[in-house]
Amino acid sequence: MEEIALETHNLTVSYNRKPVLWNVDFKLPKGQIIGIIGPNGSGKTTLLKSIMGLTPLSSGYVEIFGQKLNDVRHRISYVPQRESVDWDFPASVMDVVLMGRYSPKNLFKRIKKVDKDIAAEALEKVNLLEFSNRQISQLSGGQQQRVFIARSLTQNADLFIMDEPFVGVDAATEQAILTLMQEMKSKGKTVIVVHHDLQTAKDYFDWIVLLNTRLVASGPKSEIFNEELLQEAYGGKLNVLSKVGELVKEHDFPIREKKRK
Amino acid sequence: MASFWIILTGTLIAISCSLLGCYLILRKMAMVGDAISHAVLPGIVLAFLFSGSRETIPMLIGAACLGVLTTVIIELFHRKARLQSDAAIGITFTWLFAIGIILISFFADNIDLDQDCVLYGEIAMVPLDIFYLASGVSLGPRPVWIGGVTLILIVTFIIWGYKGLFITSFNEEYAKAIGISAAFWHYALMSSVSLTTVVAFESVGAILVVAFLIVPAATAYLIVDDLKKMLLLSALFGTLSAISGYYLAYTMDGSIAGAMATMTGIFFTIVFIIQKIRAQKATQVPNF
Numbered sequence: 001m002e003e004i005a006l007e008t009h010n011l012t013v014s015y016n017r018k019p020v021l022w023n024v025d026f027k028l029p030k031g032q033i034i035g036i037i038g039p040n041g042s043g044k045t046t047l048l049k050s051i052m053g054l055t056p057l058s059s060g061y062v063e064i065f066g067q068k069l070n071d072v073r074h075r076i077s078y079v080p081q082r083e084s085v086d087w088d089f090p091a092s093v094m095d096v097v098l099m100g101r102y103s104p105k106n107l108f109k110r111i112k113k114v115d116k117d118i119a120a121e122a123l124e125k126v127n128l129l130e131f132s133n134r135q136i137s138q139l140s141g142g143q144q145q146r147v148f149i150a151r152s153l154t155q156n157a158d159l160f161i162m163d164e165p166f167v168g169v170d171a172a173t174e175q176a177i178l179t180l181m182q183e184m185k186s187k188g189k190t191v192i193v194v195h196h197d198l199q200t201a202k203d204y205f206d207w208i209v210l211l212n213t214r215l216v217a218s219g220p221k222s223e224i225f226n227e228e229l230l231q232e233a234y235g236g237k238l239n240v241l242s243k244v245g246e247l248v249k250e251h252d253f254p255i256r257e258k259k260r261k
Numbered sequence: 262m263a264s265f266w267i268i269l270t271g272t273l274i275a276i277s278c279s280l281l282g283c284y285l286i287l288r289k290m291a292m293v294g295d296a297i298s299h300a301v302l303p304g305i306v307l308a309f310l311f312s313g314s315r316e317t318i319p320m321l322i323g324a325a326c327l328g329v330l331t332t333v334i335i336e337l338f339h340r341k342a343r344l345q346s347d348a349a350i351g352i353t354f355t356w357l358f359a360i361g362i363i364l365i366s367f368f369a370d371n372i373d374l375d376q377d378c379v380l381y382g383e384i385a386m387v388p389l390d391i392f393y394l395a396s397g398v399s400l401g402p403r404p405v406w407i408g409g410v411t412l413i414l415i416v417t418f419i420i421w422g423y424k425g426l427f428i429t430s431f432n433e434e435y436a437k438a439i440g441i442s443a444a445f446w447h448y449a450l451m452s453s454v455s456l457t458t459v460v461a462f463e464s465v466g467a468i469l470v471v472a473f474l475i476v477p478a479a480t481a482y483l484i485v486d487d488l489k490k491m492l493l494l495s496a497l498f499g500t501l502s503a504i505s506g507y508y509l510a511y512t513m514d515g516s517i518a519g520a521m522a523t524m525t526g527i528f529f530t531i532v533f534i535i536q537k538i539r540a541q542k543a544t545q546v547p548n549f
Contacts, residue, residue, distance in 0.1 A: 016343075049434075052434075052437075052438045053437070053438075054434055054437055054438065070440070073438075073439065073440045074440075076438075078434075078435060078438035078439075080432065080434050080435055080438075084432070084434060085431060085432045086287075086289075086431075089287060089430075089431050089488075090287070090482070090485055090486050090487050090488045090490075090491050091427075091431060091487070091488060092486075092487065095427075095488075096431070099427075099428050099431070099432070099435065102424055102428055102436075102439060102441065103439060103440065103441075104439075104440045104441055104442075107424050107425050107441060108421060108422075108424070108425075111424075135486035135487075137486070151435075155439070
């Protein structure tokens with residue numbers, strides 16, 4: 001494997017002495033679009049939170065670009081789940097996107113013109129520039145997600161970590177996010193995305209991490225998408241899903257609505 | 262002149278409380294504000310006992326410590342004992358407040374504090390508590406000075422910490438992810454609430470200070486879509502409540518603190534109704 005963007009070593013996290021992640025050990029390559037896939041409750045979000053130091057580890061460690069989180073924090077951008085915030089908060093789209101320019105160093109300084117320009121540029125990229133003065137509660141789900149993505153773009157990071165960016169978004173937003181991910185990749189940046197939908201995973205990602213409390217598999221998607229591994233990740237839980245594995249192979253079974261172009 | 266001092270004291274306190282209240286509401290911590298305002302009582306009594314006087318500084322320290330301790334206990338019950346946060350709040354503040362009441366009644370002979378004054382405040386006495394310089398020059402009532410200094414501190418805190426409070430209130434996880442300490446801002450805000458509460462407590466009492474903390478901010482929240490405007494409007498509603506409350510009490514010859522708190526509720530109701538009517542008009546299909 002070429003250079004490594006992220007490594008977890010024997011990562012174990014538990015809530016109330018129940019393990020949510022158990023001995024998760026993997027290395028992820030730089031410059032790829034990586035999907036973390038697994039059934040509900042398999043610890044995907046917890047994995048992201050432990051990478052970002054938001055949840056205490058029971059054991060193990062995480063290294064990003066070969067360093068500890070605190071040394072490379074400025075090179076990482078985290079996009080939390082859209083539902084994790086209150087969208088009725090009295091803030092405008094611009095206010096939220098500008099948060100991407102906050103840092104412990106400039107927290108007590110005024111926002112500069114240059115920051116506003118960067119924020120406007122990011123909004124332009126997600127096609128929301130004309131909404132910049134709008135209150136965030138007036139946005140649709142997809143637009144809210146794009147605001148989060150724009151905020152993350154202003155950070156100018158090398159590693160993007162996104163928690164379920166495709167949940168409840170419209171086709172236009174989905175396409176916009178996919179285009180941006182490709183653009184990031186072409187600039188040599190790494191994108192890690194938590195995703196729950198097996199159907200689309202194969203189209204979206206280059207590299208797949210299959211998770212179900214334990215690590216089931218991690219590798220290029222061609223190696224991962226076989227029935228055996230998918231069975232293992234999704235377990236006896238769903239007979240339907242073993243079928244989904246086959247269906248994924250057959251490629252286009254229209255369970256999902258087709259994108260409208 | 263007496264009414265001027267009373268109104269001024271009420272206004273200074275109302276503005277400090279209304280500003281902090283905006284953040285309490287946005288962080289869904291309104292009841293934590295309530296809890297702190299009650300739980301500072303044992304801190305004040307203990308400060309009284311130790312310092313043996315009604316000096317402001319020991320009282321502020323005692324109250325601030327208890328205020329922060331309250332939030333720590335609430336967090337502890339919520340996180341470690343896995344209690345719902347409202348239950349954790351309910352346990353903590355009633356317990357601390359009860360301890361305060363026991364302390365007051367037990368040491369009633371030694372200290373110049375009584376329960377009525379603690380619960381309902383004595384803003385009418387403000388003009389009597391004059392602040393003299395060593396040379397004997399009168400500088401006006403002491404509570405006005407204390408209220409003024411508190412207001413300056415709170416305004417400074419909010420301007421200086423605007424970005425920190427904003428980001429941790431909106432999206433705490435994101436703030437942590439970019440390396441901003443959410444705990445620092447949490448405790449900074451809680452300490453400010455404790456300080457303001459103890460200052461307010463002398464004049465409007467432990468129960469009614471909650472009205473100033475929450476209602477003007479909630480009223481502003483109904484109207485605006487921008488945090489800066491919310492802070493300004495909240496301060497405006499606080500001021501209006503203090504002024505109109507005084508005149509309400511004056512005409513009814515009733516409790517000033519009670520009237521001020523009542524006015525916050527009246528302003529809230531008026532704004533609520535206006536907003537409902539507006540919303541209805543906005544959605545109405547015109548008839549032809």
